[in-house]
Amino acid sequence: MARKASIGKTANRHDPLIDGFLQAISAMRAASPNTLAAYRRDLFDCQMGLAKNGQTLAACNADELRAVIAWWHQRQLSPRSVARRLSALRQFMGWAVEDGLRSDNPTRWIDNPSLPASLPKSLSEAEIIRLLEAAAAMTPELAALRALAMLEILYATGLRVSELVGLLVSHFRRNPEVILVTGKGGRERVVPLGDTARAAAARWIECRDGNAGFVLSDVMFPTDDGSAMTRHQFAQMLKKLAIAADIDAARVSPHKLRHSFATHMLNRGADLRSLQSLLGHADISTTQIYTASRPDRLAGLVASAHPLASRRQDR
Secondary structure (H helix, E strand, O other): OHHHHHHOOOOOOOOHHHHHHHHHHHHHHOOOHHHHHHHHHHHHHHHHHHHOOOOOOOOOOHHHHHHHHHHHHHOOOOHHHHHHHHHHHHHHHHHHHHOOOOOOOHHHHOOOOOOOOOOOOOOOHHHHHHHHHHHHOOOOHHHHHHHHHHHHHHHHHOOOHHHHHOOEHHHHOOOOOEEEEEOHHHOEEEEEOOHHHHHHHHHHHHHHHOOHHHOOOOEOOEOOOOOEOOHHHHHHHHHHHHHHOOOOHHHOOHHHHHHHHHHHHHHOOOOHHHHHHHHOOOOHHHHHHHHHOOHHHHHHHHHHHOOOHHHHHHO
16 A cells, blocks of 8 residues: 555656556566657656646546647647657556556547658668768778768668667677677567678778777777767768768658668568568568558569469450
């Protein structure tokens, strides 16, 4: 009883109830620090909305949550931001019920907002080449070799940026044809590198090994001071490369390079199941969104691969 009484108080970013939920999903799903931080932000934002009416996550009802959703809309949050917060709430409330901290789940009576269909945005193959050329032209040479290796690996594998900056140099010591990547939820997958990415990685390692400041670093791509590169630092580097390559910097981000990898692979004949495995998607439906960006390719595939297609063309 003491535990339930303590969780009803107005909380802060380190509320025991939210902390307990984050600890649970960290243990059960091996959620990454970035995922946990996102859940914390979303739940705290909901908590702030409830506190405006003197309510808490521990005792709120569906109508009070709807008032919070209305508050989000008043702040002009996008439908995706609202949907993400609702997803965090649903998982939180489900955990609270299972753990006996609540007797009901008020999110059961709340509908998700309608989301506009959004297709993945990618760069063209020519733009990718211009980015690579801009990376190769950087100065000093150390920065050029590091940037080029990161871009080549990212475009060759479709890694998430968190996976890229988390790569260890030990993964590349023997010039491997494939690397083992740990993605979301601790799921591991084997990703082929390709000759160009392997060559860029080998050139970087040779330069890296000659730099005394990197000796104690385990990560593949340390910054100049030897610390691990962050996602933000890599994204900033990409923006600078985009400007050098005469590409609108607003169109260039680590995730758009991942989209570019998937789109270009699909355009050149990759099948969805293989692409799902390479990208580390848990569900094939996540990968299927790339087919919507190229309906002409699917039509061409049917025309060339269907057993009756050639007969129809002969008639």
